[in-house]
Amino acid sequence: MVTRVATFTTHTLLSNQALKNAAKYSELSTQSSSGYKSRDYAGIASDTQQLLNLEGSLTRNGQYLNNITEVKLRLQNMESATDSMTDIATRMKTLLLQGLSNSQADDLNLDEEGKQALNQVQSLLNTTLDGRYLFGGATTDTAPVNFDSAPIPNTYFATVSGFPSSLLSTLGGTVGGSLDINGQTVTYAPSDTAQDLVNQINQLSPPPAIASVRADPGTNNYRLVIEDFSGNPMSITETGGGNLLDGLSHNPALATDTGYYQGDQKHLSARVDEEYSVKYGVRADDPAFASLIAGLRIISTSTDEDSLRIAMGHIDNAIENLPNVTSKIGIDTKNVETIESQHEDFKVFANNAISNIENVDVPLTLAELEQYNTALQASFLTISKSADLSLVNYLR
Numbered sequence: 001m002v003t004r005v006a007t008f009t010t011h012t013l014l015s016n017q018a019l020k021n022a023a024k025y026s027e028l029s030t031q032s033s034s035g036y037k038s039r040d041y042a043g044i045a046s047d048t049q050q051l052l053n054l055e056g057s058l059t060r061n062g063q064y065l066n067n068i069t070e071v072k073l074r075l076q077n078m079e080s081a082t083d084s085m086t087d088i089a090t091r092m093k094t095l096l097l098q099g100l101s102n103s104q105a106d107d108l109n110l111d112e113e114g115k116q117a118l119n120q121v122q123s124l125l126n127t128t129l130d131g132r133y134l135f136g137g138a139t140t141d142t143a144p145v146n147f148d149s150a151p152i153p154n155t156y157f158a159t160v161s162g163f164p165s166s167l168l169s170t171l172g173g174t175v176g177g178s179l180d181i182n183g184q185t186v187t188y189a190p191s192d193t194a195q196d197l198v199n200q201i202n203q204l205s206p207p208p209a210i211a212s213v214r215a216d217p218g219t220n221n222y223r224l225v226i227e228d229f230s231g232n233p234m235s236i237t238e239t240g241g242g243n244l245l246d247g248l249s250h251n252p253a254l255a256t257d258t259g260y261y262q263g264d265q266k267h268l269s270a271r272v273d274e275e276y277s278v279k280y281g282v283r284a285d286d287p288a289f290a291s292l293i294a295g296l297r298i299i300s301t302s303t304d305e306d307s308l309r310i311a312m313g314h315i316d317n318a319i320e321n322l323p324n325v326t327s328k329i330g331i332d333t334k335n336v337e338t339i340e341s342q343h344e345d346f347k348v349f350a351n352n353a354i355s356n357i358e359n360v361d362v363p364l365t366l367a368e369l370e371q372y373n374t375a376l377q378a379s380f381l382t383i384s385k386s387a388d389l390s391l392v393n394y395l396r
Contacts, residue, residue, distance in 0.1 A: 051357045058350045060274070061343050067270045068340045070130075071280055072333060074268065078134055078281055079329045081124040086322045088117050089292050092299065093315050100308055110308070114299030121293060122147060125284040135284040136263030143262060144284040150259030152297055153210075153227035154234040157253035159306075160222040164195045164213040168244055171224065177242015182208035182228065182235055188244060194224045201226065209234060214255055217291070217313020225253050251307040254294040256314065258285040272339050280332040288325050292318035 092113065099108050125135045125145040136144030160166045169190035176189040186200040194213050201211035209228045216223045226248075228234035238245045267279040295314030298307050 051354060054350050054354050054357075058347065058354070061346055061350065064272050065340065065343050065347070068272050068336050068343070071268075071270050071272070071278070071336050072340075074129055074134055075280060075329050075333045075336075077127055077129050079326060079333075081127050081134075082282075082322060082326050082329065084124055085121055085289070085292060086319070086326070088120055089295075089315055089318045089322065092117055092296065093312070093319060096299070096308060096312050096315065099303075100305065100312065110299055111301065111303060114296050114301075114311075118147070118293070118296040118300050121145075121289075121296060125289065133263075134268075134281065137283045138266035138268065139263045140268075145260055146262050147260050147293075147297070149262065150257070151229070151231050152252055152254065152301055153229045154232070155225060155227045155253050156234070156236055156248040156250050157223050157225045157306075158248045159216065160194045160213060160224050164222050165193045166222075168192050168194065168197060171244065172247025173242055173244030175242050176240070177238055177244065178240030179242075179244065180235070180237045180239045181226065184208045185239060187240060188242065194222070197224065212255075217256075217295075217310060218316050219313065223253055223310075224248075225255070249304065249306050251302045251304040252298045253307065253310050254298055254314070256287060256290040256294045256317075258290050260293065261285040272336060273343075276339075278332075278336060278339070280336065282325055282328060286325055288318050288321035291315070291321065 095108055095110060095113055099110050122145050126143045127134050132140040133142065133144055134140075136142060158171045161170060167190060168188055171194065173188060173192075174190050176187070178185050178187040181201065181204075184204050186197065186204070188197055188200075198211040198213055201207065201209060209226050211224070211226045213222050213224055215221075226234075226236070236245060236248070261284050263283055263285070265283075267283070268281045269277050269279045271277045291314045295311040295318065298311035298314070302308070
């Protein structure tokens with residue numbers, strides 16, 4: 001085809017329009033086959049910065065969701081372990097009631113039952129997930145519970161009815177005298193109170209034992225307790241003609257101490273949002289766990305009725321408070337699930353926004369492609385027709 005001066009302008013316009021239609025047709029064809037507006041950022045230059053911001057936010061959001069999933073798994077394991085300890089406490093209470101009501105502690109092998117239950121509790125409180133201990137606070141690489149680090153003390157005790165100010169005469173010390181405790185002597189009179197005796201023992205230097213008056217679990221009474229934590233047998237003898245020793249029992253009377261705990265005083269934490277870290281979970285030194293452990297340790301070492309009644313008080317306290325531990329775990333779970341829901345909503349929003357920037361509406365693109373195909377064919381036909389236009393052909 002020869003372009004003449006008379007048809008040059010028209011031919012150029014038609015050619016340019018055909019080239020535009022061909023370029024648009026090629027672009028739409030690529031979009032319809034790939035589903036994307038462009039294969040590089042140049043094709044979406046005006047939206048590139050917004051896309052990069054959304055992709056960065058979505059990546060961080062995904063990490064927060066992963067952290068939350070990990071937190072929920074840990075909380076689920078904690079809740080499961082706590083529920084198992086509640087079952088243990090309930091079963092041991094049933095056995096204690098049977099043993100105390102019929103004086104059958106020996107027949108029921110309560111001490112062996114207590115040892116097995118204690119081992120189960122230790123195992124539950126030393127639960128791990130992905131190699132991390134759950135009940136040790138922020139100390140996740142060391143087992144939080146070790147009963148060897150808190151030996152059961154050699155203990156003498158007596159019930160103090162009513163208040164720590166009860167007179168020693170009510171405990172059997174109706175005649176004044178003195179006690180020799182591991183080679184050191186304290187004197188007493190029937191008019192002295194239990195607290196007076198405690199003060200005398202604790203003021204000895206070095207103290208031969210540790211004395212206290214503390215609440216008797218499960219009752220309105222108190223107990224005078226003299227304990228030796230050295231791991232050696234404690235020697236107490238009457239040396240002054242008194243009779244107080246007759247009122248003291250030589251059996252375990254453990255308090256809800258947490259000497260077994262090897263963790264720290266922090267809580268587990270996780271970053272779950274841009275500027276928010278959540279603290280969650282419970283530690284093995286929780287009072288409910290301490291009560292259960294104290295009760296089981298008494299049961300595992302004694303069949304004395306007084307000691308078992310003290311154990312019953314600890315077990316009752318554990319049964320009363322373990323649901324509070326479960327509730328605390330449930331609240332932590334609910335809190336992280338609320339944050340998780342917010343992140344899931346953002347995930348949907350961000351994915352939709354990215355899709356709007358990157359993706360095309362394929363059916364609409366196919367329809368538009370067909371339109372440009374028609375226009376392109378028309379352009380080619382028009383160019384072909386324009387080539388035949390001449391004055392000679394017109395005059396024929």
